[in-house]
Amino acid sequence: MNKETLETLRPGMRGWKLWTLLAGVIVAVIIPHLLPRYYIHLLDLFLIGSLFALSFNILLGSTGLLSFNHAAYFGVGAYATALLMKNLGLHYFIAIPLSMAITGVIAAIIGYFCSRVVAMPFAILTLAFGELLFVISSKWYTLTRGDDGIQSVYPPSIIDSSAGFYYFTLIVVALATLAIWRILNSPFGYTLQCIRDNRQRSQSIGINVRHYQWMVFIVSGVFAGLAGSIFVTFNWSVAPTDLGVVKGGEPIIMTIVGGQYVFGGPIIGAAIFTFFQFFIGKITIYWALIIGIVLALVIRFMRGGIGGFIQKKVTARRQAQQSGV
Amino acid sequence: MTFVTFVNQFISGATYGLVLYMMALGLTLIFGVMSIVNLAHPSLYMLGAFLGYFIWFSLKGYFFSFWLSVLLVGLVVACAGIILELFLRPLREHTEQILFTYAFMYIIADLVKMFWGGRYYTLPRPPGLDGSIIVDGITLPTYNLFIIGVSLLFALLLWLLLSKTKLGKIIRAAVFDREMVAMLGIRLPWLFTLVFGIGAFLAGAAGLLAAPMGSIGVGMDAEIMVPVFVVCIIGGMGSFLGALIASLIIGEVYAFGILVLPQMAMAFMFVVVVVILIIRPQGILGKS
Numbered sequence: 001m002n003k004e005t006l007e008t009l010r011p012g013m014r015g016w017k018l019w020t021l022l023a024g025v026i027v028a029v030i031i032p033h034l035l036p037r038y039y040i041h042l043l044d045l046f047l048i049g050s051l052f053a054l055s056f057n058i059l060l061g062s063t064g065l066l067s068f069n070h071a072a073y074f075g076v077g078a079y080a081t082a083l084l085m086k087n088l089g090l091h092y093f094i095a096i097p098l099s100m101a102i103t104g105v106i107a108a109i110i111g112y113f114c115s116r117v118v119a120m121p122f123a124i125l126t127l128a129f130g131e132l133l134f135v136i137s138s139k140w141y142t143l144t145r146g147d148d149g150i151q152s153v154y155p156p157s158i159i160d161s162s163a164g165f166y167y168f169t170l171i172v173v174a175l176a177t178l179a180i181w182r183i184l185n186s187p188f189g190y191t192l193q194c195i196r197d198n199r200q201r202s203q204s205i206g207i208n209v210r211h212y213q214w215m216v217f218i219v220s221g222v223f224a225g226l227a228g229s230i231f232v233t234f235n236w237s238v239a240p241t242d243l244g245v246v247k248g249g250e251p252i253i254m255t256i257v258g259g260q261y262v263f264g265g266p267i268i269g270a271a272i273f274t275f276f277q278f279f280i281g282k283i284t285i286y287w288a289l290i291i292g293i294v295l296a297l298v299i300r301f302m303r304g305g306i307g308g309f310i311q312k313k314v315t316a317r318r319q320a321q322q323s324g325v
Numbered sequence: 326m327t328f329v330t331f332v333n334q335f336i337s338g339a340t341y342g343l344v345l346y347m348m349a350l351g352l353t354l355i356f357g358v359m360s361i362v363n364l365a366h367p368s369l370y371m372l373g374a375f376l377g378y379f380i381w382f383s384l385k386g387y388f389f390s391f392w393l394s395v396l397l398v399g400l401v402v403a404c405a406g407i408i409l410e411l412f413l414r415p416l417r418e419h420t421e422q423i424l425f426t427y428a429f430m431y432i433i434a435d436l437v438k439m440f441w442g443g444r445y446y447t448l449p450r451p452p453g454l455d456g457s458i459i460v461d462g463i464t465l466p467t468y469n470l471f472i473i474g475v476s477l478l479f480a481l482l483l484w485l486l487l488s489k490t491k492l493g494k495i496i497r498a499a500v501f502d503r504e505m506v507a508m509l510g511i512r513l514p515w516l517f518t519l520v521f522g523i524g525a526f527l528a529g530a531a532g533l534l535a536a537p538m539g540s541i542g543v544g545m546d547a548e549i550m551v552p553v554f555v556v557c558i559i560g561g562m563g564s565f566l567g568a569l570i571a572s573l574i575i576g577e578v579y580a581f582g583i584l585v586l587p588q589m590a591m592a593f594m595f596v597v598v599v600v601i602l603i604i605r606p607q608g609i610l611g612k613s
Contacts, residue, residue, distance in 0.1 A: 120356075124557070128554070128598055129595070135591045136592070139589065245547055296425060299424055299425050300412070
């Protein structure tokens with residue numbers, strides 16, 4: 001390929017990107033009218049999962065903190081929404097921001113302790129606090145109804161159809177994704193990266209590391225809580241397992257398989273995870289074994305996950321093109 | 326609370342704590358030498374319990390079958406641990422290593438489910454240890470006292486290994502400065518394998534030893550996971566004595582918490598964790 005053709009191709013590439021985005025939006029809008037109900041539900045799950053994993057990756061990918069029970073905030077958001085709707089009779093759309101605030105408060109309390117430590121103690125401490133919330137949710141029968149969970153939490157009539165709920169989830173997740181993207185590309189986000197890359201140095205140039213760690217913990221928790229708020233009306237119920245250790249493993253798997261250092265990584269991971277859970281889960285009951293092996297293989301052979309792999313390829317191609325010019 | 330209940334709760338708390346300590350020993354050793362937190366450690370414990378059940382029953386009738394099976398289980402689980410370590414070798418970053426052991430947690434849990442199914446097994450107490458001793462009118466179960474003894478024995482043996490032998494010297498040097506040890510001509514990979522093997526042996530043996538006090542089932546790894554890691558954290562990562570103190574605290578808090586508020590016994594544990602970490606964020610005997 002000679003220089004002229006490459007030059008003429010370049011502006012075309014930009015247009016091509018725009019067209020893909022547009023096509024993506026169109027597909028996302030018309031897809032609920034093309035697919036059977038079951039697949040729309042899977043799409044909902046994928047969207048909720050990607051928001052959950054994105055919120056988790058604010059901690060892991062951007063700040064370098066490994067939280068082993070991020071489901072705690074997912075579950076708190078879900079429980080808060082369910083309780084506000086069932087006990088106080090609030091409308092779903094009012095319950096969502098309120099439960100985000102409640103999740104923020106809980107995350108602030110737990111984060112206060114977790115921000116005192118880093119690395120492994122941090123991971124274990126999040127695990128311990130997650131377990132504490134799990135115990136509370138399964139034993140405080142008068143509030144949470146114990147292991148039965150809270151049943152029949154229905155979405156309001158305006159989104160009470162599979163297409164309607166899909167659109168609602170799509171819009172909320174898209175807005176939240178945009179918000180997370182804005183946060184990570186703000187001075188706040190760059191400070192987080194600075195802390196991730198060199199903690200001591202950040203401290204010595206005057207960054208209050210503990211304070212930032214606390215803040216990011218709350219931000220991450222609030223978005224996980226939002227994912228939980230959507231999940232509760234999707235699932236029509238919430239149970240203690242929704243904030244257990246197993247649920248907490250989901251965003252970890254999604255993020256690592258998808259790629260923690262690429263913004264879209266957790267979204268790719270959520271797609272793969274949802275696929276595995278429902279299609280591999282149909283074939284064999286040992287899908288956790290397969291997902292464990294996939295996780296191990298990705299960590300061993302594909303550093304940076306699938307998202308990182310794609311990004312590497314794209315950068316390599318772009319560089320090859322530039323050096324060709 | 327009468328004196329008798331107090332003593333009984335104390336013994337049961339100490340037993341639980343020292344089972345945790347057996348596992349914390351291995352975790353602490355691995356963390357100290359390799360700076361790896363082995364999240365699959367509770368899975369090795371579960372593997373030990375399941376293997377123990379079947380090895381002990383196939384050895385039934387031989388002399389010392391229980392002792393033999395503790396040893397065999399420990400060795401088999403040590404092999405599993407070494408395989409895990411071999412897989413871990415090419416990884417350099419700590420987060421990667423932790424996540425890799427996390428992946429193994431899933432793999433081991435499902436393999437156990439595949440081989441032995443989801444049902445529960447119960448193991449009787451070994452002959453000779455199924456009775457109780459009466460001291461001063463208080464009945465004490467022999468097996469609990471035995472577990473306390475074995476756990477402390479393991480700790481003593483490990484201490485002797487670390488402080489009295491040449492290998493122990495090398496391990497302690499590796500805790501202090503890994504690169505220097507490698508420079509002095511010691512093959513670090515072999516040392517790592519050995520350390521991982523010892524840790525896995527302790528976890529496997531603990532699995533079988535603790536089995537007669539509860540039931541063996543898939544999920545017993547998740548059950549013990551939080552207490553074990555909590556012990557390592559509040560004791561101070563890498564500190565053996567700290568882990569001993571922490572495991573006794575956790576065990577006693579759990580045992581007495583059950584008396585006060587049975588459903589929230591776990592919650593008391595977290596109160597202790599929070600209090601200790603506010604006072605000393607690096608753990609009881611941890612270095613900051």
